[in-house]
Every structure is written in structure tokens, then in C-alpha cells.
Amino acid sequence: MEFKAHVKLLKEPLLHFLLLGALIFLLYSWRQGPMFSGDEIRITTLMQQNMSEVFRRTWRRPPTDAELDGLVRDRTREELAYREALAMGLEQDDIIIRRRLRQKLEMLAEDVATLNPPTDMQLQEWFEFHAGDYQVPATYTIKQVFVSFGESTEETRLRSLGLLEELQTDESSIDIVKAGDPIMLPSIVRSVTASEVAATFGTEFTDAVVAAPVGKWGGPVVSGFGLHLLKVETYTAARRADFSEVRQRLERDWLAEQKLKALDAMYAGFAENYRVVIEPKAQP
Amino acid sequence: MKYLGNLSLGVAAATAMFMLNGCGQPEAPVVDSTPDVAIATPAATEPAQAAAPKPAYPPRPLFGDTHLHTAYSMDAGAFGARLDMNDAYRFAKGEKIVSSTGVPAQLSRPLDFLVVADHSDNMGFFPELLSGDPDMLADPTGKQWYDDIQKGGQAAVGVATQVIARFSDNTFPEALASVPGSESYAAAWKDTIDAAEAANDPGNFTAFIGWEWTSNDNGYNLHRVLIYKDAADKASMVEPYTTLPPAGSPNPVDLWNWMENYEAVSGGSILAIAHNGNLSNGNMFPLMESFFKDAIDENYAMARSKWEPLYEATQIKGDGETHPFLSPDDEFADYETWDMGNLTMSELKTDAMLDGEYARSGLQKGLLIEEATGINPYKFGMVGGTDSHTALATADEDNFFGKHSGVEPGVDRAHHNIACFGENCIRAVDMAASGYAAIWAHENTRESIFDAMMRKETYATTGPRMVVRLFGGWDYAAADVEGDLAANGYAKGVPMGGDLNGGADQVPKFLIAAMKDPEGANLDRVQVVKGWVANGERREKVYDVAWSDDREPNAEGKVPAVGNTVDVAAATYQNTIGAIELKTVWEDPDFDASIAAFYYVRVIQIPTPRWTAFDVLNYGSEMPADVEMITQDRAYTSPIWYAP
Numbered sequence: 001m002e003f004k005a006h007v008k009l010l011k012e013p014l015l016h017f018l019l020l021g022a023l024i025f026l027l028y029s030w031r032q033g034p035m036f037s038g039d040e041i042r043i044t045t046l047m048q049q050n051m052s053e054v055f056r057r058t059w060r061r062p063p064t065d066a067e068l069d070g071l072v073r074d075r076t077r078e079e080l081a082y083r084e085a086l087a088m089g090l091e092q093d094d095i096i097i098r099r100r101l102r103q104k105l106e107m108l109a110e111d112v113a114t115l116n117p118p119t120d121m122q123l124q125e126w127f128e129f130h131a132g133d134y135q136v137p138a139t140y141t142i143k144q145v146f147v148s149f150g151e152s153t154e155e156t157r158l159r160s161l162g163l164l165e166e167l168q169t170d171e172s173s174i175d176i177v178k179a180g181d182p183i184m185l186p187s188i189v190r191s192v193t194a195s196e197v198a199a200t201f202g203t204e205f206t207d208a209v210v211a212a213p214v215g216k217w218g219g220p221v222v223s224g225f226g227l228h229l230l231k232v233e234t235y236t237a238a239r240r241a242d243f244s245e246v247r248q249r250l251e252r253d254w255l256a257e258q259k260l261k262a263l264d265a266m267y268a269g270f271a272e273n274y275r276v277v278i279e280p281k282a283q284p
Numbered sequence: 285m286k287y288l289g290n291l292s293l294g295v296a297a298a299t300a301m302f303m304l305n306g307c308g309q310p311e312a313p314v315v316d317s318t319p320d321v322a323i324a325t326p327a328a329t330e331p332a333q334a335a336a337p338k339p340a341y342p343p344r345p346l347f348g349d350t351h352l353h354t355a356y357s358m359d360a361g362a363f364g365a366r367l368d369m370n371d372a373y374r375f376a377k378g379e380k381i382v383s384s385t386g387v388p389a390q391l392s393r394p395l396d397f398l399v400v401a402d403h404s405d406n407m408g409f410f411p412e413l414l415s416g417d418p419d420m421l422a423d424p425t426g427k428q429w430y431d432d433i434q435k436g437g438q439a440a441v442g443v444a445t446q447v448i449a450r451f452s453d454n455t456f457p458e459a460l461a462s463v464p465g466s467e468s469y470a471a472a473w474k475d476t477i478d479a480a481e482a483a484n485d486p487g488n489f490t491a492f493i494g495w496e497w498t499s500n501d502n503g504y505n506l507h508r509v510l511i512y513k514d515a516a517d518k519a520s521m522v523e524p525y526t527t528l529p530p531a532g533s534p535n536p537v538d539l540w541n542w543m544e545n546y547e548a549v550s551g552g553s554i555l556a557i558a559h560n561g562n563l564s565n566g567n568m569f570p571l572m573e574s575f576f577k578d579a580i581d582e583n584y585a586m587a588r589s590k591w592e593p594l595y596e597a598t599q600i601k602g603d604g605e606t607h608p609f610l611s612p613d614d615e616f617a618d619y620e621t622w623d624m625g626n627l628t629m630s631e632l633k634t635d636a637m638l639d640g641e642y643a644r645s646g647l648q649k650g651l652l653i654e655e656a657t658g659i660n661p662y663k664f665g666m667v668g669g670t671d672s673h674t675a676l677a678t679a680d681e682d683n684f685f686g687k688h689s690g691v692e693p694g695v696d697r698a699h700h701n702i703a704c705f706g707e708n709c710i711r712a713v714d715m716a717a718s719g720y721a722a723i724w725a726h727e728n729t730r731e732s733i734f735d736a737m738m739r740k741e742t743y744a745t746t747g748p749r750m751v752v753r754l755f756g757g758w759d760y761a762a763a764d765v766e767g768d769l770a771a772n773g774y775a776k777g778v779p780m781g782g783d784l785n786g787g788a789d790q791v792p793k794f795l796i797a798a799m800k801d802p803e804g805a806n807l808d809r810v811q812v813v814k815g816w817v818a819n820g821e822r823r824e825k826v827y828d829v830a831w832s833d834d835r836e837p838n839a840e841g842k843v844p845a846v847g848n849t850v851d852v853a854a855a856t857y858q859n860t861i862g863a864i865e866l867k868t869v870w871e872d873p874d875f876d877a878s879i880a881a882f883y884y885v886r887v888i889q890i891p892t893p894r895w896t897a898f899d900v901l902n903y904g905s906e907m908p909a910d911v912e913m914i915t916q917d918r919a920y921t922s923p924i925w926y927a928p
Contacts, residue, residue, distance in 0.1 A: 054523075054531060055530075055531050057470075057522070057523045058522065058523050058524075058525060058526070058531055058532070058542070059531075059542075059545070060522065060545060060549050063530065063531075067530045070529065070530040071530055071531070074530075096362040099361060099362055099363075099364060100361060100362060103355065103361045103366070106366075148864070182766065183799075183864070183865060184751070184769060184797055184799050184865055184867070185799075186343065195378075195394065198393060198802075199344060199393065199396075199749075200343075200344055200802070201802055202802030202803050203393075203803065205802070223802060224800065224801070224802040224803060224804070224859075224864070225799075225800070225802060225864045225865075226864065248482060252370065252482050256370060
């Protein structure tokens with residue numbers, strides 16, 4: 001062709017379009033690595049940069065040439081194995097692969113669902129609906145005197161009732177730390193939640209603490225250790241949390257619910273494309 | 285088909301097949317049991333913070349699991365786990381969760397702390413998708429998706445379906461794809477850190493940042509859990525170390541170098557806890573040379589003792605305190621023993637391997653190496669963990685969710701095998717419902733618990749929450765068990781994990797106190813395990829130092845068995861035997877001031893039903909005839925080391 005014709009061709013929009021398309025295709029396959037290359041396995045410069053970056057993040061220094069060669073060799077083998085294994089159909093009937101794929105799908109759905117952090121308004125709404133779950137727990141200051149199970153139930157009971165009467169009559173004359181039977185449990189515990197009481201004394205004792213009237217010695221109360229005389233000195237009631245106190249928990253729980261909704265929606269969407277047939281149960 | 289993420293399924297899957305695995309918000313109580321407390325007039329009702337002064341010593345130990353896996357662990361997901369670390373934290377805090385197999389699950393009491401330690405190898409699924417960065421918004425599809433996500437509700441949910449559809453027909457927009465490998469890993473590590481930060485609640489519950497380095501060459505289990513003292517800012521500076529060369533290594537020496545590097549780079553603090561020596565075929569506690577041909581010299585000893593202050597002495601894959609072959613005179617030595625082979629059952633066990641596998645023999649070998657090199661590499665305190673891969677940290681016999689989601693509660697788990705070598709199988713019924721770590725930390729915070737771990741003021745339990753104190757010193761007297769025992773202990777000696785050095789013609793005395801789990805079984809006895817070396821050989825003696833009921837030691841000095849109230853069919857027991865607390869001051873009757881030794885305490889409960897009995901009761905499972913139905917749960921404290 002004549003020179004002028006060449007130039008005219010180069011200005012053709014269609015050619016531009018085709019060249020652009022080819023360029024995008026090449027760019028794409030270059031970025032994506034060996035996926036589109038038939039029998040070629042290409043470990044691109046970008047992939048090697050990436051491997052070096054991974055290495056550097058662990059070791060805070062780039063790999064040596066020998067180390068990078070090792071990474072490249074390994075990545076090549078991985079690609080060979082992957083393709084050959086797929087060609088052989090090794091991914092079929094493999095429960096681990098099935099579970100892994102399901103996991104990936106579900107994580108994908110969850111990732112998308114939780115991408116957008118909730119607004120304060122959304123969290124306020126959630127908080128109103130679930131306020132009971134976000135209370136600041138009640139706290140107690142308690143005193144207790146321990147009576148160990150003795151020779152007979154009756155003997156123990158009488159001893160504890162005797163002590164109780166003394167405490168109710170004139171507490172100030174008694175050293176409650178020394179009163180009763182020795183045990184490695186605290187005689188006074190200040191400003192703790194019921195959960196903390198349970199960690200030390202067990203749940204039976206804690207139930208009694210929660211039920212007890214404030215300011216009076218009572219009992220005997222049973223625990224895994226024995227009997228206790230118990231006085232709840234002070235009690236600060238559980239209260240509804242302030243929004244700001246629990247905002248982080250609210251956000252966490254709200255996101256958890258979004259994940260569940262996302263999964264339900266995802267499976268519902270999938271199911272529309274299939275006819276799910278459940279055969280009747282086997283008869284015994 | 286295109287995919288994002290870098291899954292090296294091959295090697296990891298093979299290893300994975302055998303790799304196993306409420307709403308209270310407590311505040312730190314103030315304890316006043318000092319004898320000279322005056323009885324105060326009732327305090328006015330006022331906010332808690334104003335009233336409570338800090339205690340001088342920890343009033344109660346903090347209980348937790350130092351070793352838990354979630355669905356983020358590659359093998360856990362493969363076994364069917366579907367719970368992530370957020371679920372794990374909620375469960376540990378006492379909330380009700382539905383397990384991966386659809387069973388409602390809840391701890392009877394919350395834990396105080398948790399370490400989620402997913403495997404560093406093959407961590408990750410997807411890069412952070414759709415992060416709203418400019419490239420994404422420039423792409424028309426990306427912009428539409430982003431807008432829909434912003435709308436929330438059904439529109440956002442619809443995006444997920446479209447994203448998946450686009451993946452499957454290979455039309456995922458190029459601008460939104462990312463390079464395989466690094467991004468997905470970084471995203472998973474970020475998720476791990478974010479979840480720990482969200483769950484961490486100083487004063488009420490501690491969520492540590494952590495992961496597991498799962499070295500498994502030749503099937504020899506040399507795994508370590510890594511635990512950070514740090515928060516996100518430091519922990520996120522360096523990605524976890526893996527075990528596959530060249531970026532990673534299965535050699536613990538390389539792990540310690542990585543840890544050194546982490547601390548140098550970040551200014552933070554990290555420690556490692558090894559576990560399952562019983563599956564290492566002798567390689568956990570080498571004497572002369574490691575499996576990787578490192579000489580056990582002073583450099584090795586220095587590094588190991590620096591980076592590994594604790595050892596996980598009990599967990600689901602067998603109890604690791606000692607073995608009956610190593611301790612033939614110890615009638616409690618054969619407890620949840622796994623001694624068939626290595627982790628993959630590619631090699632069977634021989635007797636010669638055993639002393640390289642257990643805590644007690646490891647401690648003894650440490651003394652041998654200290655004789656030779658001047659440094660004790662195996663000077664570790666003890667903790668327990670579950671290593672569960674269900675995201676549920678359960679170690680109670682009556683609430684045991686098993687090693688992984690293939691053996692969650694149900695009639696099938698009685699038949700499952702965990703790994704086999706020919707006809708020799710490790711069976712699911714061999715799982716131990718174990719263990720937890722008890723930490724004498726001053727406060728429920730990362731810093732305080734980590735510090736307690738570094739000073740080894742810890743003990744292991746096989747599940748129950750008995751309270752155990754141990755102090756060693758020169759000046760304890762019998763009267764020190766009265767009054768404020770803990771104050772006496774701290775004042776006149778060192779707590780568990782501490783050192784006693786050369787006492788100038790004195791005999792060491794140990795102030796020991798154990799109290800039962802308030803919800804659990806009475807105590808049978810308290811023992812002191814003494815270990816030392818003589819003429820290059822390991823020596824040990826187990827002393828019964830306190831016990832329940834009216835029992836007399838026999839001619840050999842051993843206290844007879846406590847009895848048994850277990851009704852196996854009903855899976856119940858009675859606290860009509862045993863003691864609620866046992867305490868004593870004990871002096872070593874065989875003390876030789878010239879010989880280095882360690883002393884640790886073992887506390888044993890009365891017999892109770894084992895988790896297998898509960899399975900039979902709840903599911904009608906058929907158990908093989910040789911399966912144990914009764915157990916005596918126990919605790920092992922960190923030692924106190926004596927040096928001449």
C-alpha cells in the first residue's frame with residue numbers, strides 16, 4: 001500500500017477499537033497470569049513481585065535470588081498440579097473441596113453483607129429492639145460466714161442458725177473473718193457482678209445473693225462448699241446501658257445478623273435456579 | 285474457573301486430614317480476708333469504681349483456653365466447622381451459640397480469656413473485596429455494587445448473589461480483582477486481629493491476638509501457639525510465620541528468630557506455647573540434637589527458654605504430663621494417654637521416644653542440659669488448652685464438643701477414627717475432654733495475663749476450675765495455712781513458676797492450698813511431684829501431701845484410692861467422699877542441697893463420669909468395651925525450681 005493509505009488506516013476508529021480490545025485482553029491476561037494461555041504456564045513479573053511482597057511482609061526484608069527461585073519453582077509446581085488434577089477430575093467427590101468451596105461462597109456473601117458499617121441510626125434502632133441484651137449488670141457487696149458440713153446435718157444446721165442469730169443481733173461484736181469455719185473464701189467481696197460471685201462461690205450461692213434482701217443477715221445458704229450465712233450489704237441495680245457504652249458490641253452483633261441474612265438470601269436466590277427433590281425417607 | 289485467593293490444598297490437605305482438632309461481665313473483685321479487717325458500717329450505694337481498692341495479689345485465678353481454632357483454620361473448615369472467631373468469643377463469654385452441626389451450645393460458666401489460634405499456613409479466603417477504593421468506583425459495575433451496598437437491606441444482599449454469579453461465569457470486573465496470594469492472607473490476618481480487638485473487654489474478658497505455627501515434618505507434631513501481649517497496632521506490623529519453605533520453616537529455631545524479629549520491628553511482646561509432645565515421636569524435648577540437626581547447646585537453650593515460658597501439658601489429643609513407662613511408680617500416670625505414634629500415624633511409637641514427649645521428662649531433661657550448658661531450655665510453666673477446631677472451647681466432661689466438627693456430640697462420634705496406621709487407630713473415643721489454663725494474673729487484661737504467663741504463675745487443668753496455690757520458701761510454718769494463706773505465701777517465698785536458690789542449710793518448704801471447683805467434684809488428694817537428675821539419669825518421686833477422708837498411707841507411703849461414687853449409667857457422682865479444700869505446709873524429707881530439682885503440685889479430683897458416659901446417656905452410643913467411662917480430672921501447677 002501507499003504510505004498515505006497506511007496513515008488513513010491507522011486513523012480508522014474500528015482499528016482503534018480492535019487494538020484497544022486486544023490491548024485490554026492482553027493487559028487482562030498479563031495481570032491474571034497463566035489462566036488464559038493454553039499449555040503455557042507463565043510466572044509473570046507481577047506474580048514474582050507479589051511473592052516477594054508476601055515474603056517481605058513476613059521477614060521485613062526481600063528474598064534473596066535463591067529464595068525467590070525457590071518460590072517460583074514452587075508456584076510452577078502448584079500450577080502444574082492444579083491443572084493436571086482438574087484435568088483428571090480430582091476435584092470431584094472430594095468432601096474437603098466441597099466444604100471449602102461452600103465456605104468460600106458463604107464468606108463472600110458475608111464479606112459483602114458486612115462491607116458497610118452501620119450508621120448510628122441503624123444501631124439505635126437495633127439497640128431499642130434488643131435493649132434487654134445490653135444491660136450493665138447489677139453489682140453487689142456481700143459478706144458471708146462459712147459453716148462446713150459437720151458430723152450431722154442437724155448439728156450443722158443448729159450451729160449455723162446459732163451463728164445467724166448472733167450476726168442478726170449484734171454484728172459489730174463479731175469478727176466475720178474469723179467467725180464460722182475456716183475456708184479459703186473471702187469474707188467480704190465488694191462491688192462485683194453476679195457472674196464474678198459465681199466464679200468464686202458457684203451458681204447456687206449466687207442465686208441466693210440475687211434473691212436476698214439488702215442489709216440483713218440470712219441463710220443458711222448452700223454452695224458446693226457447704227453452708228453460708230449471707231448478707232448483701234449494698235446492691236446497685238442493673239441498668240440499661242448508654243448507647244455509647246455498648247456501641248462497639250452493637251455494631252458487632254448487628255453485623256453478625258447481616259451475615260445470617262445474607263446467607264439466607266444467597267441460598268434462596270440459588271434455589272430458584274434448581275429443582276430440589278427430596279426423596280421420601282427410607283422405611284424402617 | 286477463575287478464583288481469588290491462594291489455596292495450597294495439596295500438602296495442607298494431607299496434613300489437615302490428621303490435624304485435629306452467658307452473659308456475665310465480671311469485674312475484678314476486691315477480697316478482704318486479712319485477719320485485722322474491722323467490720324465496716326454498710327457502705328452507701330455508689331458506683332463500683334469509686335469503692336474498690338486494688339488487691340495486693342490475685343484473689344482468684346483467671347480461667348481460659350489458650351488454644352482454639354475456628355473455621356478460619358483450613359482443616360477446621362474441611363472438617364465442617366462453620367463458626368468464625370466472633371462466634372468463638374461469644375461462646376467463651378457464655379453466650380448461647382448453635383454449633384457447626386446444628387447443636388445448641390453454651391458454657392455453664394463464661395471463660396475469662398481466650399486465644400483464637402488459627403493455623404498460619406493457608407490462612408485466608410478472599411482479598412478484602414469491594415473495599416470502596418477509587419479503582420473500584422471508577423468501574424461501572426463496581427460503582428453500582430457499591431451504591432447498592434450503601435443502600436443496605438435487600439439491595440446489599442443482592443450484590444452478593446451478583447458477585448458470585450459474575451465469578452462463576454468469569455466476568456468479574458478486572459478492576460475489582462486482585463492479585464492472588466498476599467491479599468487474601470492479609471485480609472484473614474486482619475479479620476483475626478479485628479475480631480480480637482472487638483472482643484477484648486479489659487477488666488471483664490481478654491481476647492488475645494494469636495495464631496498457630498503448625499510444624500509437622502514427617503508427621504512429628506512440633507506445633508506452637510503464638511500469643512501477643514500487643515494490640516492491633518503492633519500485631520499487624522508483621523504477618524504470621526508459616527511452616528512451608530522458603531517463606532516459612534518447620535524448625536522451631538527459625539520460629540524463634542521470627543519472634544525476635546517481630547519484637548525488634550514492632551517493639552511488642554510475643555510468646556510461644558508448644559503442645560502435643562505425645563505426637564512428636566520423641567522430638568519435642570531433644571537432649572543432644574534436634575530433629576532439624578540443631579545442637580542442643582547454650583544458644584538453643586537460651587532461645588527456647590526465652591521464647592517458650594510455658595508448655596501446654598494437657599489437651600484433647602491426650603494428656604501430656606507423664607507416661608506410665610516413664611513413671612512406673614505413679615499410679616496416676618496413665619491418664620488419657622495417646623502413645624500410638626506421630627500425628628499422621630506414619631510412624632509408630634517406641635519406648636525410646638517417650639522421654640522426649642512429656643512435661644515431666646522434659647523438665648528433667650532440662651536439668652540435664654542445664655548441667656551441660658549452664659542454661660535450662662525446658663524451664664516451662666504449665667497450662668492446658670483444648671486445641672478444638674469447632675470454635676467452641678469446651679473441656680467439661682458433661683459438655684464436650686470434641687476435637688473437630690466431625691466429632692461434635694451425637695451418636696456417630698463413638699465410631700469415628702481420628703487417624704490410623706494399618707490396624708492401629710487413634711479413635712474419637714480416645715479424645716480427652718481437656719483442658720484449660722488457670723492464670724494468676726492481677727487483672728483481666730492482656731498485659732496482666734501475659735505478664736503472669738511470662739513469670740509462669742499458671743497451672744493446667746483438665747477442665748474443672750479448682751483453685752490451686754503453691755508457694756516455695758525457707759520460712760513457712762504450719763500456721764501459715766491459717767488466716768490469709770495467699771498473703772503469707774507471697775510474703776515469705778515465691779509462687780508457682782518461681783526459683784529458690786541455695787538456702788544455706790535449710791530445707792525448702794512448700795505452702796500448698798487447693799480448693800475444689802465450686803460447681804464440681806470434691807478433691808481426692810494433693811501431691812508434690814519432685815524431679816531431678818543424678819548420674820545423667822532422670823529421677824522422680826511423687827509425694828501425697830494432703831488428702832481427704834480418714835486414709836492412712838500404706839507401707840510404701842502411698843495413700844489408698846479415695847473410692848468411687850460414680851453411677852456410670854446415670855452419668856452422676858456424689859460429693860460424699862473427698863474434700864472441699866486441702867492445704868498444707870510440706871517439707872521435702874529427701875532433700876539434698878547439692879542437687880538441682882523442681883517441684884510441682886498435682887491436684888486430683890474424686891472419680892466422676894467421663895464424657896463417654898454422657899454420650900451413652902444422651903445418645904445411646906455404643907462404646908467399645910475398653911473405653912473409659914470414669915475419670916479423675918486434675919490440675920498440674922508450674923514448677924518451682926531449686927538450684928544449689
